[in-house]
Amino acid sequence: MNTIESIAAPVMSGRRVVNAYVQEAKAECLRYLRNPGFLLPTLLFPSVFYIMFGIFLSHANSADAPRYLLASYGTFGVMAPGLFGFGVSLALERDSGLLTLKRALPMPPGAYLLGKMCMAMLVAAIISIILMSLATFVAGVSLPVSRLAAFFVLEVLGVLPFCALGLLIGTLVKGQGAPGVVNLIYLPMAFLSGLWIPLPVLPSFLQSIAPLWPAYHLDRLALSAVGLGEGGNVIHVGVLAAFTVAFLWLAARRLRRHG
DSSP states (O other), X not given: OHHHHHHHSOOOOHHHHHHHXXXXXXXXXXXXXXXXXXXXXXXXXXXXXXXXXXXXXXXXXXXXXXXXXXXXXXXXXXXXXXXXXXXXXXXXXXXXXXXXXXXXXXXXXXXXXXXXXXXXHHHHHHHHHHHHHHHHHTSOOOOOHHHHHHHHHHHHHHTHHHHHHXXXXXXXXXXXXXXXXXXXXXXXXHHHTTSSSOGGGXXXXXXXXXXXXXXXXXXXXXXXXXXXXXXXXXXHHHHHHHHHHHHXXXXXXXXXXXX
């Protein structure tokens, strides 16, 4: 009886568990870094927008425009790896059966999600570095190292609520329809959060509903990181944490029921 139980319930050593997490994270990062169809648009969109509006057209705006747009396009940039890296890929992997295969593999259940989170955070870090370099060396934005570091850390961690939202989307839609659904959420959220047009320019109704979107709260924190904040950082952090927990809970419930 003891022999049967030991065969039926093998236990991975702590070292093998850690290695499983590391290898899955490494595989996810390499897979997406080698995928130009995902990587290039994700990196180029916020960078090109910043070059156009934060550098070439900055003379038509206020002196703080390059700094303001660094925060806005930084937020816009880090939304993509979370939404597309989780939402689209999870939907495709559910349809193809890859998610079922990964569940059958002898690896910790959380390694799959942690791997995608590491991928999204890595891409967010690359986007943040590109935008900070453009702002500092091309647009002439002068920020102390402490503010640049705060902005970088915020953007890397700020991808997590969008990973959770992407995870939820990936459990709700089919693979072929996932890109369209994600874009229907991604682009309107960016606009309604004031990332493309400052909120005071928008109609009062749109201003009043802006706090409903996680991108709005991340943008407020990014503005504070670059020295243009209006306070309330604790509230914004709390709201983003609540969004993340709620999306994860709904996604986990959906996955348990429907796979």
